[in-house]
Amino acid sequence: MNEEQLRQLIRKIIAEESGNSNVIPIGVSNHHVHVTEEDFNILFPGQKMTSKAPLKQPGEFASEQVVTVVGPRGTIERVRILGPCRAHSQVELARSEGRKIGVNVPIRMSGDLAGTPTVILRTKDGEVEVQGTIAAKRHIHMSNKDAARLGVKKGDAVKVAIESDQRRTIYDDVIVRPDEKFVLEMHIDTDEANAANVGKDTVAYLVKED
Template sequence: MKKALPIALSNRHIHLSEKDLYVLFGEGYELTKMKDLSQPGQFACDEKVDIVGPKGTLKGVRVLGPVRKNTQIEVSVSDAFTLGVKPVIRNSGDIVGTPGAKIVGPKGEIEIEQGIIVAARHIHMHTTDAEYYGVRDKDIVSIKIDGPRGLVFNNVLVRVSEKFHLEMHVDIEEGNACGVKNCDLVELIK
């Protein structure tokens, strides 16, 4: 029996710390929710910033909320080349030793020494989903994509929490490479 789950493509975005939010948008500023994202409590904001690297700039990078402990910029491999930084594939939150950049907002700018990652492909699962799929938090699985550009994604991290909603995340380049779109069903292979 195939064990299918939905996939979602993630475009470049930034998560801001409260301190950095205040420098970029003004003291006491609160993010403006544009729309909810699939993961409970996460949302896309109206706010955008520019990311300036050694070789180029990404203009209008969407801010995602809520604020986090550390500022983190998630880009594609092509975006990293545009900025002129080494593309470092990491799990979200693992920013030690990653490249930094200048971030420009409407009220100010900051220079971060680290925080740019190419997000590693991963699956969010609720605890009941993990039971159904027979996996545990931090397991590594493969995902099969059918279709004319079908392929198998290896090294997919499973993240399990009672706060998560079932969904696999890949960056937009990975999704485009195999021809999937948001909400397509893909197959988990243990």
């Protein structure tokens, strides 16, 4: 059991002991890149994507490979590729990071890439142009059983409260994403996490509205 899995287990035990069935673990999503197999082969010729660490969602992992994201006014170094490969390459940044490199990053759900800005991904061996730069809209992964327990369904926009040290933040318009393989976790980006003063053991609570 790695450190992140241990923290998640502790959060689950606390939630069960407190009797609060609305507790949702928080995953803070740092900038990262998803790539197609074709783009990966251009950036890392002759290599295979190798796992550095598993992510909470089954089958997903942070790879050993990193790239430089190049915008009109700057770069972001060592942006990690998440695996496995996807059907379309996608770059996920916080909006504050987009401003630093001259990119007006829209807030979108993953895969909703129509009309999104283009950046360059660069390594020492190659570069590719990717049309698909977004700030991921906050959302909650959950299993179908979790969705039934929480009384929500796919595509619902819910309200979530985050109780952190010296700050209480309520995020509205959080999108529900259930799937049989998903593990319960709310995803927010680094801008949102900083605004809510999220720490490593901070959890969220689904706000039930009358």
